[in-house]
Amino acid sequence: MSEQPILEVKNLKQYFKVSRKFTVKAVDGISxxxxxxxxxxxxxxxxxxxxxTGRSIIRLYKPTDGEVIFNGKNISGQMTKExxxxxxxxxxxxxxxxxxxxxxxxxxMDIIAEGLDIHKEYKxxxxxxxxxxxxxxxxxxxxxxxxxxxxxxxxxxRQRIGIARALxxxxxxxxxxEAISALDVSIQAQVVNLMKKIQxxxxxxxxxxxxxxxMVKYISDHIGVLHLGHLVExxxxxxxxxxxxxxxxxxxxxxxxxxxxRVEKTRKSQSYDYETSGIDYHKGTEHHVEGTHYVxxxxxxxxxxxx
Amino acid sequence: xxxxxxxxxxxxNLNISFKTGNGKVNAVRGVNLDLYKxxxxxxxxxxxxxxxxTTKAVxGLLANNGNIDSGMIEYHWNDEYTGEPKTxxxxxxxxxxxxxxIRGRKIAMVFQDPMTSLNPTMTIGKQIMEPMIxxxxxxxxEAYEKALELLELVGxxxxxxxxxxxxxxxxxxxxxxxxxxxxxxxxxxxxxxxEPTTALDVTIQAxxxxxxxxxxxxxxxxxxxxxxxxxxxxxxxxxxxVMYAGKIVETGxxxxxFYDPRHPYTWGLLxxxxxxxxxxxxxxxxxxxxxxxxxxxxxxxxxxxxEFALNIDFKEEPPMFEVPGSKSHxxxxxxxxxxxxxxxxxxxxxxxxxxxxxxxxxxx
Amino acid sequence: xxxxxxxxxxxxxxEDFQLAQHRDALEVDQVMPARPAWKDSINLFLRNKGAVxxxxxxxxxxxxxxxxxxxxxxxxxxxxxxxxxISPCAQHWFGTDTLGRDLxxxxxxxxxxxxxxxxxxxxxxxxxxVTYGMISGYFGGKVDSVMQxxxxxxxxxxxxxxxxxxxxxxxxxLFTIIMALAFTEWIGMSRITRxxxxxxxxxxxxxxxxxxGAGSFFIIFKEILPNIYSQMxxxxxxxxxxxxxxxxxxxxxxxxxxIPEASLGTLINDGFNTLTxxxxxxxxxxxxxxxxxxxxxxxxxxxxxxxDPTMKxx
Numbered sequence: 001m002s003e004q005p006i007l008e009v010k011n012l013k014q015y016f017k018v019s020r021k022f023t024v025k026a027v028d029g030i031s032x033x034x035x036x037x038x039x040x041x042x043x044x045x046x047x048x049x050x051x052x053t054g055r056s057i058i059r060l061y062k063p064t065d066g067e068v069i070f071n072g073k074n075i076s077g078q079m080t081k082e083x084x085x086x087x088x089x090x091x092x093x094x095x096x097x098x099x100x101x102x103x104x105x106x107x108x109m110d111i112i113a114e115g116l117d118i119h120k121e122y123k124x125x126x127x128x129x130x131x132x133x134x135x136x137x138x139x140x141x142x143x144x145x146x147x148x149x150x151x152x153x154x155x156x157x158r159q160r161i162g163i164a165r166a167l168x169x170x171x172x173x174x175x176x177x178e179a180i181s182a183l184d185v186s187i188q189a190q191v192v193n194l195m196k197k198i199q200x201x202x203x204x205x206x207x208x209x210x211x212x213x214x215m216v217k218y219i220s221d222h223i224g225v226l227h228l229g230h231l232v233e234x235x236x237x238x239x240x241x242x243x244x245x246x247x248x249x250x251x252x253x254x255x256x257x258x259x260x261x262r263v264e265k266t267r268k269s270q271s272y273d274y275e276t277s278g279i280d281y282h283k284g285t286e287h288h289v290e291g292t293h294y295v296x297x298x299x300x301x302x303x304x305x306x307x
Numbered sequence: 308x309x310x311x312x313x314x315x316x317x318x319x320n321l322n323i324s325f326k327t328g329n330g331k332v333n334a335v336r337g338v339n340l341d342l343y344k345x346x347x348x349x350x351x352x353x354x355x356x357x358x359x360x361t362t363k364a365v366x367g368l369l370a371n372n373g374n375i376d377s378g379m380i381e382y383h384w385n386d387e388y389t390g391e392p393k394t395x396x397x398x399x400x401x402x403x404x405x406x407x408x409i410r411g412r413k414i415a416m417v418f419q420d421p422m423t424s425l426n427p428t429m430t431i432g433k434q435i436m437e438p439m440i441x442x443x444x445x446x447x448x449e450a451y452e453k454a455l456e457l458l459e460l461v462g463x464x465x466x467x468x469x470x471x472x473x474x475x476x477x478x479x480x481x482x483x484x485x486x487x488x489x490x491x492x493x494x495x496x497x498x499x500x501x502e503p504t505t506a507l508d509v510t511i512q513a514x515x516x517x518x519x520x521x522x523x524x525x526x527x528x529x530x531x532x533x534x535x536x537x538x539x540x541x542x543x544x545x546x547x548x549v550m551y552a553g554k555i556v557e558t559g560x561x562x563x564x565f566y567d568p569r570h571p572y573t574w575g576l577l578x579x580x581x582x583x584x585x586x587x588x589x590x591x592x593x594x595x596x597x598x599x600x601x602x603x604x605x606x607x608x609x610x611x612x613x614e615f616a617l618n619i620d621f622k623e624e625p626p627m628f629e630v631p632g633s634k635s636h637x638x639x640x641x642x643x644x645x646x647x648x649x650x651x652x653x654x655x656x657x658x659x660x661x662x663x664x665x666x667x668x669x670x671x
Numbered sequence: 672x673x674x675x676x677x678x679x680x681x682x683x684x685x686e687d688f689q690l691a692q693h694r695d696a697l698e699v700d701q702v703m704p705a706r707p708a709w710k711d712s713i714n715l716f717l718r719n720k721g722a723v724x725x726x727x728x729x730x731x732x733x734x735x736x737x738x739x740x741x742x743x744x745x746x747x748x749x750x751x752x753x754x755x756x757i758s759p760c761a762q763h764w765f766g767t768d769t770l771g772r773d774l775x776x777x778x779x780x781x782x783x784x785x786x787x788x789x790x791x792x793x794x795x796x797x798x799x800x801v802t803y804g805m806i807s808g809y810f811g812g813k814v815d816s817v818m819q820x821x822x823x824x825x826x827x828x829x830x831x832x833x834x835x836x837x838x839x840x841x842x843x844x845l846f847t848i849i850m851a852l853a854f855t856e857w858i859g860m861s862r863i864t865r866x867x868x869x870x871x872x873x874x875x876x877x878x879x880x881x882x883x884g885a886g887s888f889f890i891i892f893k894e895i896l897p898n899i900y901s902q903m904x905x906x907x908x909x910x911x912x913x914x915x916x917x918x919x920x921x922x923x924x925x926x927x928x929x930i931p932e933a934s935l936g937t938l939i940n941d942g943f944n945t946l947t948x949x950x951x952x953x954x955x956x957x958x959x960x961x962x963x964x965x966x967x968x969x970x971x972x973x974x975x976x977x978x979d980p981t982m983k984x985x
Contacts, residue, residue, distance in 0.1 A: 087884075169883070186575070213509070214581040252509060256538070261542075261565050617687065
């Protein structure tokens with residue numbers, strides 16, 4: 001691929017100092033890249049650092065170490081005004097909680113137009129309104145919804161408003177931080193379909209953060225499995241699903257419930273416990289499996305898992 | 308072959324409404340439900356379909372603005388000493404009777420979020436022992452021993468040490484185990500699990516479900532699951548009730564619902580479930596959004612979202628039709644009427660169900 | 672009842688069992704009716720009888736306080752020794768005091784001053800307290816630590832000591848009393864603001880604003896303030912009776928307004944001196960004072976219930 005990645009994360013570390021003696025290493029040296037128009041699924045359990053990764057990239061936190069290169073510009077350190085503006089307009093985020101991610105005291109019109117207001121991206125009031133209406137239509141809502149308050153919408157509709165708010169800036173990368181996990185399964189499908197449709201139209205790249213592999217499969221081109229701040233396995237969606245190597249990936253895959261009672265009744269999920277497994281992520285190095293498929297392991301572990 | 312099934316819970320024509328600023332909301336509209344001993348039923352539906360409200364009514368835990376307009380919730384049990392069968396209508400009980408007789412002792416509940424259902428200022432041990440001391444007037448020592456036993460039952464190692472922990476010192480999965488232990492502390496006959504795994508990580512979800520199944524077998528519990536996740540239902544349920552807009556629209560055994568669904572809403576639910584075996588580009592979704600129950604529902608509540616809606620669906624509410632050849636399978640849809648045109652489920656779903664069946668048969 | 676019996680009650684039309692062609696309608700999204708949040712709040716408020724009575728009392732008392740002195744033929748500082756200590760009668764509705772001043776006029780004049788003092792003091796409080804709490808809570812970190820320590824130091828000095836010193840050093844007039852009240856009350860206001868800001872600033876919609884590049888100014892005024900103003904209103908409503916009480920208290924211990932000004936506190940104080948001889952001189956201002964206090968508290972309670980967003984959920 002000769003194309004430039006839209007986002008490249010190199011050895012990103014994000015530590016939080018809890019007290020003088022104690023530091024939480026939420027993200028401990030992870031690297032990946034996202035191509036324009038593609039979706040990278042970042043999967044892991046709670047506490048694996050997946051949300052922290054997203055927030056470090058979009059600079060809600062200041063990364064402890066490592067580089068984040070967005071659109072060819074390093075955005076992990078001090079930024080110039082232009083770089084900051086690039087980051088704040090061309091990279092956007094969709095949040096998890098449809099109840100909390102919209103300001104309850106503002107109208108949908110103002111919520112969606114917020115980015116436009118901040119960066120003064122319109123000349124007339126009509127232009128602002130038109131842009132918001134276009135967005136509402138794109139996410140499957142109508143003009144009339146612009147003058148409502150968030151509490152008048154259902155969860156799925158609110159999440160679509162959140163998407164509209166992010167997309168109005170015409171971003172090149174959208175970070176979806178567990179954007180669907182708070183929704184009912186049937187509504188999740190709606191949101192995922194919508195995101196895919198928009199991607200086709202606008203060629204936006206997604207960083208899709210989730211704890212649930214089943215939806216990730218539908219939307220992602222590449223998947224990174226994150227555990228305790230380390231990327232334990234990365235590869236294309238097919239590579240991960242067809243040939244999982246790392247025991248943690250396997251346990252994640254085995255945990256996906258299948259809507260098939262006869263299969264599900266008898267199946268037992270595989271368990272994986274880092275502490276008793278004897279695996280030390282710090283000792284592991286990246287091993288190449290095939291294509292773009294890599295796994296974090298020591299030489300012995302790798303030999304054992306691929307046997 | 309078939310044993311006499313012992314009915315524990317019988318809900319008939321339950322109607323519940325809430326008074327809100329926007330007027331009266333009819334959250335539950337004529338629900339019928341049966342629960343038999345040792346069996347598991349699941350209530351599936353979107354949020355706002357009334358599935359939680361129904362079970363809250365069973366526990367007598369409706370919010371202050373909620374009201375049971377009509378219907379009954381009968382609870383059957385055998386007296387502990389004399390062994391004679393007894394019946395009580397939960398709707399008629401006073402708050403005091405509910406507290407001392409029903410909640411915890413006969414019916415216990417496991418909530419969605421383990422963090423908010425535990426008291427952060429009390430140790431785990433105290434929280435498990437308290438209901439036993441309250442309900443059964445057990446001595447502290449007895450209660451302590453029972454608590455240890457329960458913790459082991461829910462798969463917590465070094466129970467003695469854990470008894471002294473506070474909730475925030477434990478992981479999410481561990482907390483949910485504690486919540487289950489508390490629910491079991493008074494030996495209830497019925498366990499209601501309200502989205503017991505939604506707040507947990509996937510790897511732990513399966514563990515908790517397996518745990519509940521284990522305990523159910525050991526203690527002969529009847530379990531009601533409330534969930535929107537058909538994956539969970541597939542794993543645990545014997546009988547499934549699909550709920551939409553405050554009504555049960557389809558009920559049947561798990562096989563009937565998963566391999567031979569009849570209601571268009573069930574079709575939609577099954578179709579929209581992500582499945583690792585299929586490679587469709589676009590997931591199926593049910594168009595539109597659930598109805599606003601503060602308005603009177605004319606005809607079938609699902610009709611506006613139903614691509615197979617008949618003209619009558621907009622005028623009359625469909626009654627429960629029995630599916631020919633089955634005792635348990637019932638569907639509330641005019642499509643089941645003999646005069647209705649033959650409507651088949653969507654082709655893609657048919658293929659998918661076929662595949663599922665084959666896969667299931669291969670397993671067995 | 673068997674199935675066929677159940678079906679008998681329906682009268683079927685021939686076209687009933689045809690597929691309804693309504694595919695275009697399928698995609699329509701339903702939403703709940705448009706209803707501004709404040710309408711719900713007002714409804715909730717009006718349903719609370721105590722609060723409604725409270726607000727009616729406040730309005731009536733305020734109207735009297737504004738217009739009664741203007742419409743009366745007497746003035747609050749007209750001394751007329753020939754009509755000392757007259758009991759309530761047709762000419763002097765509430766009687767006169769030891770100096771022959773008309774108590775009807777003095778009562779409403781006093782209420783006017785008391786209300787004015789309280790409202791002015793609270794407004795100053797809100798400005799200082801909210802600003803302080805906002806800065807402290809929003810910026811956090813070292814700024815917060817320093818500001819909190821300063822506040823703790825100020826708070827550790829007993830209020831009464833501060834007030835007494837302040838009123839003894841400065842001339843005791845309306846302005847000094849307002850300042851003295853403002854000085855003591857703002858800390859509570861700033862604490863509540865800070866707590867609210869700390870809670871709100873971690874909400875996802877504030878994070879969303881930050882990822883859109885919003886500046887601190889924008890976030891504070893557009894995102895945080897609208898979400899905490901209801902708490903502010905409640906706090907104000909609850910503080911006003913406090914301020915009225917404090918003013919009365921200061922007057923009662925002799926640190927209040929200079930003669931011949933009247934406030935509810937000075938009236939009660941004056942009446943107290945002759946309580947056994949002319950009980951009406953004290954009872955009437957006490958009754959007005961109590962009604963006012965009670966009303967503000969009731970309204971505050973009602974507002975808290977009405978504005979609390981958790982109450983709106985089903």
